[in-house]
Amino acid sequence: MSFKVPRGTQDILPGQTEKWQKVEEIIRHLCSVYRYPEIRTPIFESTELFQRGVGDTTDIVQKEMYTFKDRGDRSLTLRPEGTAAVVRSYVEHKMFGQPDQPVKLSYIGPMFRYERQQAGRYRQFVQFGVEAIGSKDPAIDAEVIALAMNVYESCGLKDLKLVINSLGDHEVRAKHREALVKHFEPHIHEFCSDCQSRLEKNPLRILDCKVDHDHPLMATAPALTDYLNEESASYFEQVKKYLDVLGISYVVDPNLVRGLDYYNHTTFEIMSTAEGLGAITTLCGGGRYNGLVEEIGGPESPGIGFAMSIERLLLALEAEGKELDTESQLDMYIVAMDEEAKLKAVELASSFRAKGISTELDYSNRKMKAQMKSADRQNAQWVIVLGESELAEQKATVKNMSSGHQEMVPFFDLVNYLTKQKEQ
């Protein structure tokens, strides 16, 4: 019998994990600079939270959720995204009562969607996201977008395109909805059965149908931007002004509707324009969700946020041929010639590591030559060889592998010596 990772999931092995850690380091640094402290919510939540939050008619809720009953007969769902859970937590912990609004939060962790596997689309993927809840200042929309762009740029990505749109407010959505029904209704029988039921329930969802996206009526569908009222239009103008001030270029795409129901006003996606990335080019998606906090049981608290998967970020880096700087240096390899020497090697390794000197030794009882080769393969900065004479004299020769320089150092002074060398 042989076991494989479940479809749509992957093992991330050493060699890859260093890249993940580097990206996470960049993310944590930027979140601290922009002041979005981390929130950790459970991997599963009540199913109803996502039905209400993400929306009953979305693909995520209709087709993609990992839903199960626990032993207490409660319906639970592995989180398909982070926003609904963060909003739940904001309400549950009454963060709306904090004096400084918006409350700014970030998260990074696995999300689960039962999707068709392809490059850039997984069933378990890791999202980094932020939410700023409790403000409807267009400057915060721009800040959130700037943070997302900054993450990609700090990772070294260049071929990026920011697409923005406004979905307007409730009134705008209602008018647009009417227009959409009028537009699609006469030909709805040419669309898939999902779209047919979307026409009644949520015609906006027709626009992001994965089956009918090439139908000619899609391109001519009424655009939301044509229905924006004065307030929504002016909000959108201000967001754009702030983006201009930040020097962030963007393209306005009236067809950007996003696949989740909670959005209104600003929506955005960041795409990669790198050749060879494959069919999936959207790296990051986000937008404003005024009304979601009320939907989840809290007081009026407008919010905005985004999420990006680390998987797609790494794929985009690969497509651009960019390498993250993930050098992890092995400082010291201790070669031990016999059992006595091995005892000393273990003791020295522990004292080196306690001072932050990364140290490796042999655990396969290999001959000296094989141990030296291993030190070489691991790119050790220094090597010491311990044998009978070194133990007798309580000294070792430290060899610098890049310069070839050798120096005899007493055991008691090794930590000191190496620490000083490291500092140089």
Ligand code: HAM
């Ligand atoms: P979303 O557009 O569903 O939005 O997902 C955001 C990002 O998650 C995508 O742009 C992509 O990077 C990544 N992603 C989604 N599905 C997959 C998948 N199957 N495999 C790999 N990566 C994937 C949201 O989730 C919203 N919660 C974003 C948000 C936060 N809006 C406001 N606040």
